[in-house]
Amino acid sequence: MTTARILDFIKTRRPEGPCLVVDLDVVRDNFHAFRHALPDSAIYYAVKANPEPAILKLLASLGSSFDCASVAEIQMALDAGATADRISFGNTIKKERDIARAHALGVGLFAVDSHEEVEKISRAAPGAKVFCRVLTDGEGAEWPLSRKFGCVPQMAVDVLVYAHQLGLESYGVSFHVGSQMTKVDAWDSALADAKRVFSQLAKQGIVLQMVNMGGGFPTKYLRDIPKAEEYGQAISASLRKHFGNNLPKTIIEPGRGMVGNAGVIKAEVVLVSRKSDNDNHRWVFLDIGKFGGLAETMDEAIRYPIRTERDGDEMEPCVLAGPTCDSADVMYEKNMYPLPISLSIGDDVLIEGTGAYTTTYSAVAFNGFEPLKAYVI
Amino acid sequence: MTTARILDFIKTRRPEGPCLVVDLDVVRDNFHAFRHALPDSAIYYAVKANPEPAILKLLASLGSSFDCASVAEIQMALDAGATADRISFGNTIKKERDIARAHALGVGLFAVDSHEEVEKISRAAPGAKVFCRVLTDGEGAEWPLSRKFGCVPQMAVDVLVYAHQLGLESYGVSFHVGSQMTKVDAWDSALADAKRVFSQLAKQGIVLQMVNMGGGFPTKYLRDIPKAEEYGQAISASLRKHFGNNLPKTIIEPGRGMVGNAGVIKAEVVLVSRKSDNDNHRWVFLDIGKFGGLAETMDEAIRYPIRTERDGDEMEPCVLAGPTCDSADVMYEKNMYPLPISLSIGDDVLIEGTGAYTTTYSAVAFNGFEPLKAYVI
Structure with missing residues (x-):
């Protein structure tokens, strides 16, 4: 679903911070x-x-x-x-x-x-x-x-x-x-x-x-x-x-x-951690969450496809959460999201099908984070 | 909870659109x-x-x-x-x-x-x-x-x-x-x-x-x-x-x-209606909702005190909803909110205890609505 034009834009422009790219x-x-x-x-x-x-x-x-x-x-x-x-x-x-x-x-x-x-x-x-x-x-x-x-x-x-x-x-x-x-x-x-x-x-x-x-x-x-x-x-x-x-x-x-399938959000893995030594699953924190544009993950309603650079590696279900200090800023927890075990801090991820109902839902400044930027190409 | 200074500000300045006033x-x-x-x-x-x-x-x-x-x-x-x-x-x-x-x-x-x-x-x-x-x-x-x-x-x-x-x-x-x-x-x-x-x-x-x-x-x-x-x-x-x-x-x-009790949101009643002639309750629509600053009404978690100019009149439970075209933009429905039967389109309402977690949660432009304005006095 991520078009070659979008991939190329992200690769050549390297936009800083989370952003939506629409083709x-x-x-x-x-x-x-x-x-x-x-x-x-x-x-x-x-x-x-x-x-x-x-x-x-x-x-x-x-x-x-x-x-x-x-x-x-x-x-x-x-x-x-x-x-x-x-x-x-x-x-x-x-x-x-x-x-x-x-x-x-x-x-x-x-x-x-x-x-x-x-x-x-x-x-x-x-x-x-x-x-x-x-x-x-x-x-x-x-x-x-x-x-x-x-x-x-x-x-x-x-x-x-x-x-x-x-x-x-x-x-x-x-x-x-x-x-x-x-x-x-x-x-x-x-x-x-x-x-x-x-x-x-x-x-x-x-x-x-x-x-x-x-x-x-x-x-x-x-x-x-x-x-x-x-x-x-x-x-x-x-x-x-x-x-x-x-x-x-x-x-x-x-x-x-x-417009839904015309857009892809580029986000970054900020932290991958566990809550205890014997925790069964990892928590993956992105630089975008429920208040930065992914409001439709409310009650885990919309489940977006996520692409990583490590697709093909062994997968493990994770809790996926956003970057704010709000405990409600968790996208998928009840129904955890399978992601590569090799996924690491600093990796880019592509959240597909995000052309609709993302930028405008974005909070104006929650936790000081800027609203989601958009590039239309 | 609405201080005399806040009441006076709203009365004299008559700010247009929904806004938060912090004392x-x-x-x-x-x-x-x-x-x-x-x-x-x-x-x-x-x-x-x-x-x-x-x-x-x-x-x-x-x-x-x-x-x-x-x-x-x-x-x-x-x-x-x-x-x-x-x-x-x-x-x-x-x-x-x-x-x-x-x-x-x-x-x-x-x-x-x-x-x-x-x-x-x-x-x-x-x-x-x-x-x-x-x-x-x-x-x-x-x-x-x-x-x-x-x-x-x-x-x-x-x-x-x-x-x-x-x-x-x-x-x-x-x-x-x-x-x-x-x-x-x-x-x-x-x-x-x-x-x-x-x-x-x-x-x-x-x-x-x-x-x-x-x-x-x-x-x-x-x-x-x-x-x-x-x-x-x-x-x-x-x-x-x-x-x-x-x-x-x-x-x-x-x-x-x-800061919670230091702020009051001034909002306006946009519509009061029923869904059928024999509907048991009214729907009251304000010019602010879940995406305009009242995000903490999510799952009806936070229940704000609401003051109207008609307090003292007979009350009736209402569904309280926001102004956007999003069906999730409803604040109180499972647990309806008692409001005066005489409440009318165009009335101001004061939503108290809104000094915290409102302006920053506000969506940047959802449905074209501006983010919540704030006045600190």
């Missing part, structure tokens, strides 16, 4: 794979996954649209060359003054999941398009999906009727099947829910047009994952099954699936 | 309380708890020493006016080049918990003082203490003998009873371990001088906590019990206990 060629390939898998869906890249300007610029040039979580992300997408009509303000939790700022920047598409949010948008972005997020169960996702976003389908109907009454354009329904979703048929039941919302609104004379099918597309970590094509086939089949010939416009919002 | 008068009071409670112990403020320059400057002027986790923190302590002899490089996981940098800055006191770290220090900071961290069980601590730091006491003996052999000054033993420790007698068994290490080294002609009793001193959240005095009495009694009349030099490293 734009992989992002380009991912974009084309999504476009090919779901040719009729608009791609809204989830900026939060990795907002590096060079990534946004590439995707804007390829024709991507952008799913933004804040006004700052909207500004980044605009700076990268996206026009406002290609931006969705996809966060269901927005300050009214941020809605007004987005509206002033030309953004006209907003996510909601409550009557209260509809009221804010009707005041701050009159006439805008809104889509309502519906709760899904997230079964099969490797990153926990809580009930934080969305409302039950029946309430979505009420919310969209209310939006219509307040002069907004009730535009569609969204859902999210859960991040790092490895079941290709996970979209099916949510699409059935979406269709029911469409039908109920149609009875009230409101014609919805769009289904935002969210993200959830996985990146390859240790286990193989289905190809974009397989997701495309399963989703297309579900769309036809539930909507028949009257297909809605659709949106997908890949984040992890767009 | 230096409270930090000063805390410093005097520790000094009074343990008059014979040197106070090494744990910089990682809150490295704001004004806090470090005040503590340096009061005579505090500093426990630093990185070269950046060492530099901050020096910039605040501390001399290098008042600085401990307390992280047991250090790059050899960082040890050399600290040594070049004049730092001569280092933490270790392994033979490997001793070797690095002997090369990069020859002749320095080292203390070895011993594992404790952390029972009674409200923030999880893992096995990440320290080694078993028998290994500490070997590590300190090895340090002596490599020309370092084997100076003492350290331990940490666990953060937010509310049992005043928690130091007793660790001090017994420390004494055993002292005795075993004495048999080999190595006279240790110092016990670093770490941090763990709590700050008041919702429950009352023992006073600094009570910790002082319990610790002094344990020291006499285990060391008799031959008392070692001692160090304490308060972080949370020094």
Whole structure:
């Protein structure tokens, strides 16, 4: 997964300290794979996954649209060359003054999941398009999906009727099947829910047009994952099954699936030690940890592939931990990580599949450590 | 817990967005309380708890020493006016080049918990003082203490003998009873371990001088906590019990206990909603969450007191969540938080006891949100 370009960059540039290196060629390939898998869906890249300007610029040039979580992300997408009509303000939790700022920047598409949010948008972005997020169960996702976003389908109907009454354009329904979703048929039941919302609104004379099918597309970590094509086939089949010939416009919002496998973190082994003479396992401490960008190791949820210069040597399970004085800064302990016995202090390691949800999660200065640097090549 | 000075600052300055306000008068009071409670112990403020320059400057002027986790923190302590002899490089996981940098800055006191770290220090900071961290069980601590730091006491003996052999000054033993420790007698068994290490080294002609009793001193959240005095009495009694009349030099490293109750986060209610018409509870979304500074709500570990302008009105348990598009950005859900039913979008809330472990944990730009701002008054 570490491309020759990334290896070459690390070898020739020898960047000091932990850093993420992203290969734009992989992002380009991912974009084309999504476009090919779901040719009729608009791609809204989830900026939060990795907002590096060079990534946004590439995707804007390829024709991507952008799913933004804040006004700052909207500004980044605009700076990268996206026009406002290609931006969705996809966060269901927005300050009214941020809605007004987005509206002033030309953004006209907003996510909601409550009557209260509809009221804010009707005041701050009159006439805008809104889509309502519906709760899904997230079964099969490797990153926990809580009930934080969305409302039950029946309430979505009420919310969209209310939006219509307040002069907004009730535009569609969204859902999210859960991040790092490895079941290709996970979209099916949510699409059935979406269709029911469409039908109920149609009875009230409101014609919805769009289904935002969210993200959830996985990146390859240790286990193989289905190809974009397989997701495309399963989703297309579900769309036809539930909507028949009257297909809605659709949106997908890949984040992890767009950039996850495009990035590799170069880190360094700071210490290898044991806690007692007869300790069964070693502790390996890196110069990056849970607070330096690897937040998704929380509860050992995401298990990254790790490459070392000593691969091929005999392996032994280790506890893998970060460099801070925080006892919670341990990545893998319950489920220890096999690493070469010969791994030594000062060795570089490559943590693969780290293009998404790393730099931005990085703490600003925890323990005095700098945030994770990124190089986009 | 919100002082009149903090209330006045928020009222007159009306800072935009979530922010932490720290009252230096409270930090000063805390410093005097520790000094009074343990008059014979040197106070090494744990910089990682809150490295704001004004806090470090005040503590340096009061005579505090500093426990630093990185070269950046060492530099901050020096910039605040501390001399290098008042600085401990307390992280047991250090790059050899960082040890050399600290040594070049004049730092001569280092933490270790392994033979490997001793070797690095002997090369990069020859002749320095080292203390070895011993594992404790952390029972009674409200923030999880893992096995990440320290080694078993028998290994500490070997590590300190090895340090002596490599020309370092084997100076003492350290331990940490666990953060937010509310049992005043928690130091007793660790001090017994420390004494055993002292005795075993004495048999080999190595006279240790110092016990670093770490941090763990709590700050008041919702429950009352023992006073600094009570910790002082319990610790002094344990020291006499285990060391008799031959008392070692001692160090304490308060972080949370020094600044936790000195700070208050001002946040804003962004949304109050329900997931369905018959939902039993509301969701309250703030403009700060787990990735904006409230990382210690992880697993709902730390439960902060929250003040609103509507206190006194009828209360109802709520789910409390942050503003990002991350489903894990929920502070209190399993154990919901009672808040006034009248609480509304746009209301300010004050999150108390947030002077420690907030600003530095803040993500650098997650979802495009700025890191938590701090004002020290």
